[in-house]
Amino acid sequence: MSAGIELENVCCDFGTFRAVDNANVSIKPGEFFSFLGPSGCGKTTILRMVSGFIEPTEGAIKIGGKDVKGTRPNQRPTALIFQNLALFPLMPIWENIAFGLEVRGVDKATRRKKADDLLKLVDLPGAADKMVSQLSGGQKQRVAIARALAVEPSVMLLDEPLSALDLKLRQHMRAELRAIQKRTGVTFIYITHDQGEALAMSDRVGVMSQGRIQQIAVPRDIYDNPVNGFVASFVGENNIFEGDVGPVSAGMAGLSSPHGAFRARIAPEAQGKALKLYVRPEHTTLSKTAAAENSVEMEVTEVAFEGAFISVHGVAAGGKRLSAEVKNDGITVVPGVGEKVFASFDAARALLLPDANVRA
């Protein structure tokens, strides 16, 4: 049975340092939820609080509706997959997987059978009698997942489990993890600093910075409608303009900056704050002539070929750095280094955002 998880006003202090500040999240049963943030943002602390290795300083954690305060990790219906996997190197694979069952007093034959079944589930049949050291990185990954699944947890907690793998394997394991989560229906809480991973795998993502949850939303909203500059910058690149915000009408507002007057979307809750304009390079187009609005002239300084797209970097007046991504479709003309072009963007694609939500 999978269970939902609620964090209610959870804070965690290490001495005078506040690692997690007033976290409120409600994770649905069977959901794939990711916490995304740079190292030191408090995401691992949240995971360790849910698994029971750290008690929150304030607030409550509920698993399946029950407050788990004071419950040790070995009494919680959670299973944690460690960043370094923490497999037991002195036990063969099947004993690793069946360790949680051994603890629960399951007899040896049943344990062995369950281990074999789980090895099939994670697509690793026949590895039961090998030792941990005989497996490759991806195989160890699967064993760690099987070991966690063996105890039939209501919640799986994953602490950057893919960070040690190479790119190809990482992408493969993403799909694999997602598939296992769908097959088992267990609630997954996934910790990562890799925005691609979080966006590609999750049902919902919580972006964190300096102990605070900045935004909780579906991946698409995180990318397209970030609530502040931190979220916008952490999940992708931006061209950023600073200036004074004009009056709001119909969800749009003007920004008068040293680089010209712009128009962009503005969220109702952002009004009245100090705002900057954010627009993604892939929403920035290049042309010989200025567009009707939201256009800046720049001199191209670098053209980087990335394969599917071409990244064009330039400098506008006052040394302002801008970049645009041009699709490698064979039609769009790519400007050369030293050329003067206009970088323009659609007002609906640009956002006026405040800085990160951090403690004063």
Add this chain to the structure above:
Amino acid sequence: MQDLIRRYGTGLTAVFCLLVAFWIIVLVILPNFAMFEQSFRPYLPVVDIGGPKDFYSLANYGKIFDNGFETTILGIPVTMPIHIKTFLDTVFYSAVVTFLTLIFAYPLAYFLAKVAHPKSIPTLLLLLFIPMWVSEALRAFAWYIILTFNGPLNALLKALGIIDQGIRWQNGVFTSYDAIVIVLTYCYVLFMLFPIYTAITSLDTNQIEAAEDLGSPWWRTHWRVVIPHAKPGIASGCVMVFMLSAGSLLVPTVVGSTKANWFPQTIYTWFNDALDWNTGAAYSMIFLLVCIVFVILAMRVFKVKLSDIAK
């Protein structure tokens, strides 16, 4: 060898090799061989050495089977040569000491390696080391005083109301070897502590947490994860403590009673009191050999390889 020469040059490599050879040949092999050779020759007046009476035999080794006396083993009365009895007692109580040091050292090693705050480790280690700066002889005498009839231990126990009559510790409460076992345990506990501490330090803390996360109670985490990892450390600690205890002369001499003989004392008597170095050498050889066999057997039983200990 090639590698050594390339790295350190011919001169320095020669120095290394000569020093190692000196150590192994002159300090280890030759003395042992001399003792081995002596052990087969009779103890003779100087004038007879090299004469017709000086021939190799196993007579010295046979002396260990002399002087049978009535004793009991586990309550069963038996007749047994007195030196064999001393020998078996020494091996048995050395094993008891080894077990006791393990019982004390393991939790302490775990605490130091995984529980104690890293900042407090140097202080804690210093506290453990300070008693070791005092010579073993003084520590044994200190225990002699602690354990005497009118000594501080009895005074404390009486003051706490645990006993009303003083206990003659040196005669023994459980066995006549109590005092020896207590003091040997005290003297050699650090030789158990440090190998285990080092072994546990190298254990990934995540493994302990992973076991707990999978529902394991603390004792099973130790049994299945920590102890298997620490096994090489435990093994080398056990070998060291066992050999040091079995070979201790000073502690049994200071705190032992007349009923508690330790085999090194017997050997010492042959060498020093009887001046029969040949029989002393034979006894030493037997003792060395049997202790080695005992250790190898124990390693077999606990499935420890020699290469584990060498780590």
